[in-house]
Amino acid sequence: MHPSPSVLTSALYTVRNIVTGDDVQTQCVISHQALPCLSKLLTNNYEKSIKVVACWIISNITARNEEQIQAIIEANIIAPLVHLLQNAEMDIRKQAGKAISNAASGGTHDQIRFLVSQGCIKPLCDLLYYADPEVVKVCLQGLENILKVGEADKNMGITGGVNLYAQMINAAKGRESIEYLWYDYKKEIYEKTLKILKLLKQSSILQG
Structure with missing residues (x-):
């Protein structure tokens, strides 16, 4: 990922705009390996504004379909989201909460059981x-x-x-x-x- 916070922020806002489209556009983001990058943004020491947008992107993905929720699960993003939901500043907690709740609203029973297992x-x-x-x-x-x-x-x-x-x-x-x-x-x-x-x-x- 780019070392400049301003470049990274601009890139994140571009990705956010893409995932506000339809399922096909969201799948393009997933297929181009965005999820491992988002996971790193959640778990490493990035500033609050970057984590907020990263969670916002994830919440748009988890609002899509079961396959795209599963992609988030398989990218090991749920545990970092739950950690932020418990411990981060309120702006981050809100977006992390939306991401988890969207997954719980649209996921399969097995996916929801997994969310619960992550706390x-x-x-x-x-x-x-x-x-x-x-x-x-x-x-x-x-x-x-x-x-x-x-x-x-x-x-x-x-x-x-x-x-x-x-x-x-x-x-x-x-x-x-x-x-x-x-x-x-x-x-x-x-x-x-x-x-x-x-x-x-x-x-x-x-x-x-």
Whole structure:
């Protein structure tokens, strides 16, 4: 990668513009080996603005299709994203949260199980307290899909009759984070919180 931060930033914004196109344009970025470069940007000591744009690019890719989500997984990008979601400055955390949540919203059950195995639940729940409404909405959708996979696993008898992901959300104080949103956000987000709390109740984690 180019050693000049200004050149690197310009290149990243160009890539970001490409991945805001369609799936074919996004696949061109993947096919030209952009993902290993993005992984290095997340894990090495680059300035905040560069990490923000890198996460933004990844969030656009994870908003695409299952194959492109899988490419992100196979490039070993999920663990660095989760680390940033837990530990970085808020601007980076927001974009990392969108990237993880988009993958959880559009991924297969196996892909969502992998996201959970990388520790995404607690930092997503924590982000609900601080993020803006757009990010909150994406995070809620991701958590809802994670819960649905946990419920499917429960119903198939994989997890001993319990929704393990509901337990993990509850242990991460996700219920408190979600209920907090009742008071501060618009109707669309309020309704999404009710859906998630209903899923938690159905899983027998919440009692009424």
